[in-house]
Amino acid sequence: MSSRAGGTTGSTVVSVDATMKMIRGDLGVDATEVVEPGALLNLAPRLPLRVDVAGGGPVGLAFACSVQALLGRDVVVRVFDRRWKRAGDRVVWRDAADGNRRREQVVTLQSNVWSALPPRVQRALFVEGRYGEMWPLGPDSPAERGRPRNIKIRWIEDCLLDLAQDHYGVDVVPEAYTPPATPVEGGVLAICDGARSATRAALAAGFGTPNPDLYSLDGTPLQERVLGIRINARVPDEHTVPLTVAQNRFLFNSLGGGFINMRLTAEEATEVQSIGRFGPVDCIGKQGCTVRPDGYRFVCDRHQATFKPSVDRLSFLWPRIQDGLRLFGAEWGDVVGITSFTLGMTQNSRFTAQLSAGSYAFLLGDAANSLHFWPGRGLNTGLKSALSLVGTLKSRWRGKPLRLADFAAHEGYMQQLQFREKMRAWTTMVMPDEQGRPHGIEDRIRAGFEGPHDRQALIGELFARVRAVKSRLVDRMGSLAADEWYLDRLHSLSDATLKSLLNSAPWITREVGGDEVPVQPLDYPAERGARVLALA
Ligand SMILES: Cc1cc2nc3c(=O)[nH]c(=O)nc-3n(C[C@H](O)[C@H](O)[C@H](O)COP(=O)(O)OP(=O)(O)OC[C@H]3O[C@@H](n4cnc5c(N)ncnc54)[C@H](O)[C@@H]3O)c2cc1C
Structure with missing residues (x-):
């Protein structure tokens, strides 16, 4: 009481x-x-x-x-x-x-952190079905403490x-x-x-x-727009890890479902708007609204406004979202909602x-x-x-x-x-190039949309990257899917998406790793x- x-x-x-x-x-x-x-x-x-x-x-x-x-x-x-x-x-x-609106996101807790909580708290949080192990061991999740644990933020708050x-x-x-x-x-x-x-x-x-000065480029605070596409997952969570780690455009964190996060270019971000009966509505991305499937459209139930890309046949963004779903083996019917947020630092x-x-x-x-x-x-x-x-x-x-x-x-x-x-x-936001110069993720993604696109070469290069990630992870996590499944995922994507994934570069684990x-x-x-x- x-x-x-x-x-x-x-x-x-x-x-x-x-x-x-x-x-x-x-x-x-x-x-x-x-x-x-x-x-x-x-x-x-x-x-x-x-x-x-x-x-x-x-x-x-x-x-x-x-x-x-x-x-x-x-x-x-x-x-x-x-x-x-x-x-x-x-x-x-x-x-x-x-x-x-309760938050639905899945967060990953490192074992150095969750194991330092009071034992009573750990017992309440980590009950069967309420957490999963998707990510590999690492410096902040050493073998003696166990793997990182995925858990819903809402469940943490309730417990x-x-x-x-x-x-x-x-x-x-x-x-x-x-x-x-x-x-x-x-x-x-x-x-x-x-x-x-x-x-x-x-x-x-x-x-x-x-x-914000330290997190600015050319005097302007760097802010990134991200789309959060919430889905019910079709495949075991950890199978998707090599696909996430092999590029920097999409990140999927899951507990039997979760958010595919998609980093947007400035042009794509302008498409993130909802249309009400009397015109554009300040809704998704502005007020934390989520648009949900409603027949062939996606609609905000708070404002009754339609997510424009879902009804705009000329939308560049919509087919790219679809490629994000395909990358992780999902379809439109698996989507529960879409939201958007802006990330910056001070x-x-x-x-x-x-x-x-x-x-x-x-x-x-x-x-x-x-x-x-x-x-x-x-x-x-x-x-x-x-x-x-x-x-x-x-x-x-x-x-x-x-x-x-x-x-x-x-x-x-x-x-x-x-x-x-x-x-x-x-470092993850500015993604330095080989010379250590900032090469922002947005530029990398945008450059991927420009041809020419040699489809077979793009698939070959990305597949080699995925296999390299798989072999690095093999001793640090559970079983992964067969190579064919990853190859199928890549074959399902458009040429432009393949090239933007390749350009976005794999996770820079060496640059951001080290002592915690x-x-x-x-x-x-x-x-x-x-x-x-x-x-x-
Ligand atoms: C999409 C996404 C994915 C993420 N994934 C991860 C992840 O994998 N791993 C990870 O470690 N982190 C992750 N995070 C970050 C994580 O969600 C946050 O760091 C965490 O929620 C911060 O917790 P907090 O309690 O400090 O703040 P909050 O969660 O923001 O809670 C603040 C609380 O303060 C209350 N409040 C605000 N103002 C007042 C007031 N004046 N008086 C009283 N109460 C007030 C609010 O109601 C709220 O309950 C992610 C974040 C996002 C957006």
Whole structure:
């Protein structure tokens, strides 16, 4: 059950109810039934650290559960999210009827990251049918921890919201977070409200303003338009991996289905629009809308507007989308919806800010480092940032006011993450040529549309690339499809698509690979039951 702590939104006042929940949650049972009265007194609990979390997405909730699991009765946690609502005595996600579109994307969690979450969280997330292993072992998913795991972001959010309120006794508040006018002394604010963080903007005096200069070409911030084509998959997820890795135009991440992401040229991006009864509608790509199949057309059910390429016989984009489906063995009947988004990056100057005496705020998750998703690291980076702060609070909180110096190592870790992950993403965005000069993906794709096209040579070269990827992956993942299946996929594509795939180049795994930022190991206490026995 969730209860609203304190009175004023954004303050760090803690209710007695929340504190009792925290004590009960830490012990795993009703304390009065199991623990000798003297046992609680002997523990002489010090004042708990008060932690507010702005934003209950995957990073905010994972942070809340992990800090509660590690610090137990030394912390009282409250999370705010504007996408929640109260339903009886529970807090649940708002749904489409409430105007909230839940995210359907599949994300890949590296094993260095998922294995650092509390064991209780891991057990809830990774149940049969809810995750899959599609991608190979690598530096951030070493053999001793296991392969990366694909999981739906919506499932992560559902599990964590339930665990936060039912198991960890976290106070979940279904409201937007508003920083208090006067910062409260003592306490911690974890800012996890996403890439367009309003809380970061409100506290810009402490963090500075995100700057796009480092991720610009010729003075213009580089922004990429991507189409997300959601499909039901026909083939085992991992069979498609060599096709994704052999080029940079289409990326398919799947859990029995998922999104084929398609990088667009500027000309293709102008085609991404919907037409309503009275003309163009700001819809797909502008308001996060998805167009879904409706007979022969694709239509936005929110605006009743038709996705123009689906009815435009002169569309260049539509047959290219179809080639994307064919590449992964799918057909129009497998498409569930199409959406579009723009990706760019900015640099943050600082991730830690002092709000008042003994009171600090931290940028975590996408609020700290919003990444281009092609290398697929946004959530992993967000969870690493959250786990670093959890470990820091565990090692530094002694019931006395925290000092700025307590966070020097965490701030250094955040700068390291920013450098490693944004440089990986930036290299993938500009795709350097053999001389190391930026050769943007858009130019590479566009050049593929120009003839002449020697079809047999294009297929031969791409097939050789796919086979080379297959042989590199053979010891690092499960079985792949036979060569003939990959050859059939290539034969199904148009000449222009074949050439643009070839031009887009295979994944630059060597350039973006290498050492990963290590995850802080956390020594979670034994879980319920075991802890009660120890106390008795
Ligand atoms: C297509 C796509 C594919 C991706 N694939 C991968 C992948 O394979 N691997 C990977 O690691 N990452 C991937 N990512 C990135 C990943 O989805 C993000 O990094 C992750 O969702 C960030 O989580 P977050 O909790 O920091 O932010 P968000 O998920 O944006 O959550 C922020 C939360 O804050 C809430 N909020 C906002 N403002 C307020 C406010 N004022 N008050 C209260 N609450 C507020 C929102 O409602 C939301 O719940 C992908 C992203 C995309 C778009």
